[in-house]
């Protein structure tokens with residue numbers, strides 16, 4: 426993936442390395458990415474990491490997920506489109522292998538006369554652990 430990205434400033438490359446090392450399905454906040462980046466480049470600043478994430482997002486190398494109800498956006502390596510599940514109990518964010526079928530997106534765009542460039546789907550509810558905790562309380 427990295428090899429397809431045009432020349433990046435060294436600091437941005439560090440940010441990309443950190444996100445890619447975390448792997449698909451790992452959702453890191455900018456703060457967490459900054460802390461990890463500092464292990465590779467102790468002098469890297471938070472603002473630089475933040476700018477790097479914006480740029481990498483524009484380039485399509487990093488996915489940004491704004492989670493409704495989540496404190497801050499999280500980032501993950503570019504992957505096939507997928508939805509997310511956020512647990513309202515513990516705040517965990519998990520990948521869900523779900524995407525709106527391409528034909529549906531195409532049909533929607535045609536019907537509305539718009540160009541659809543991205544989709545963001547986040548389901549919220551209770552994860553298995555939190556759901557079973559609730560169950561115990563009710564008994």
Ligand SMILES: [Zn+2]
Pocket residue numbers: 512513514515516517551552553554555556
């Ligand atoms: Zn939970």
Ligand SMILES: [Zn+2]
Pocket residue numbers: 450451452501507508509519520
């Ligand atoms: Zn994800």
